Amino acid sequence: MSGLTEFQRSLATDILFGGAGSARYLRGGPVAPEAGIGVHRSSVAAAFVNAIRLSCPTLTALVDANFLEQAVRDYARSRPPHTACLASFADGFARFLEMYPPARGFPFFGDVVRFDTAIDKTSRERPGAYRASIPLGPGVSCKLLASLRQVSTRYPVDRIRDEVEAGRIHELERLDMKPRIHHFALWPGTSGSSVKKLTDPAAAFLRALLDGRDGVDAVNDALDGRELDETLSAIRSEVLIAPLVIVSFDQTLGVTP
């Protein structure tokens, strides 16, 4: 192992986990080695926290700054980034918070982060492009917006985010926080992300299409014991709409909308 590699590993450990093991490679001056290591540790920690703040504005508004900094520090230690871009740094943060003992009293934090990060990612997508055509049935096909996402949560994260954005955090205690499934479709709008709530059948249909399955499979998933008319109505009104989906009819088969 080279001396340079040893030095880099030692400084990296000091920055991420604390300590001053790399001080043996350093010499004193006006600035003590520990103080210099501290500058880098603070700089790295601030960059991690900033990345989470940018991706998770709702959680940031909900928690104390010290809690966030400690949680991000612990998260970075358990899941340090493997690329120079921190745009995806928050990807595992929802799952981390759900297992994080200090957040045990706040089981909705994970979902809040899940929704925040989905909105953040969607807002950074370029609108306009569509995926390859998916057959829906004889003579009918559709194309999904390439940047279309679907998120399901157990808590009313849309309401939580709305209240936080409106500065009404004190209103959150009035929300029904009993766990039940909430589905959302997200896509890039003219400024930021657009969000649409979905019913269970519409969400099941969209999930199947996003997973690359065809229309027949998707409808079967959406039916799941429900009435056919009610299911198709939900699919038509919630999913098969512009700009989420473009539906095409093959005129040669004589199929009409």
Added chain:
Amino acid sequence: MNRGSFVTASGPIPMDVGIGLRLPHHRWVLEHAPATAWLEVHPENYMHDGSAQAELDRIRRDHPLSLHAVGLSLGSTDGVSREHLRHLARLIGRYEPALVSDHLSWSAIDGVHFPDLLPLPYTEEALHVVAANIDAVQRELTRQILVENPSAYLQISESTITEAEFLGELVRRCDCAVLLDVNNIAVTAHNRGESPFDALTAFLRHLPPASVAEIHLAGHATVTLEAGASLRIDDHGSRVSNEVWQLYELTVSLLGSRPTLIEWDKNLPEFDTLSAEADIAREICRRASDRGVDNVRAD
């Protein structure tokens, strides 16, 4: 590596003062079309952001552009990330920047990335690693890159040569260019208890004048340590200090004018404030040129 083997960038950066463009200023720049000579962005901010890319597409139509990377980790014994390099190459293809740069530092070890510019010992081993990484980047991008001197908060015992000598040797080995950050020289010198003017003179003595292709200017913070010593931190969060303006004047007096950039990241002010800093830099260049000491060698 021969400089002639690199593809010429499409359109040079003007010999003028540009501004580091940050995402919060995109909309303002698009709406007001400022007469800024050129702009520089961090490519990492655009690698996974389609909407930011679309905005930069429009901004690029009216401004020469430089890409100033922070994630190549040129000093890493891991080597340069192929994925990062591919992303950078795609952005270069898209925006055709006149300059591409990164830092004389490392950020990654064993696959873990740190969002910081970490220091290197100035040793033969480090020279070998950095030179190999620069060669790999220049080969992949088929162009010359600029390497910037970083701010330092640590002094590494193993160093056998100075930072200026190290950078000069890299220029000779790799035919890379230099992005001389005058604020970083002031920060590093102060933190080492050295004279920033002596430090600047050392850089100008060890670097071939033609290799300095860009200059950076920024503000720094000063904090007092428990022991009573003061520490300068390169936070890009304030106006350029008087001392750095003096160092800049000395630099352009000795080297001649160079494309110069105003950087500001923390507590980002209105774009007009950055333009005002650019005006000061422009005036300093004009003064130096009027005195007729332009293009004088440091040695």
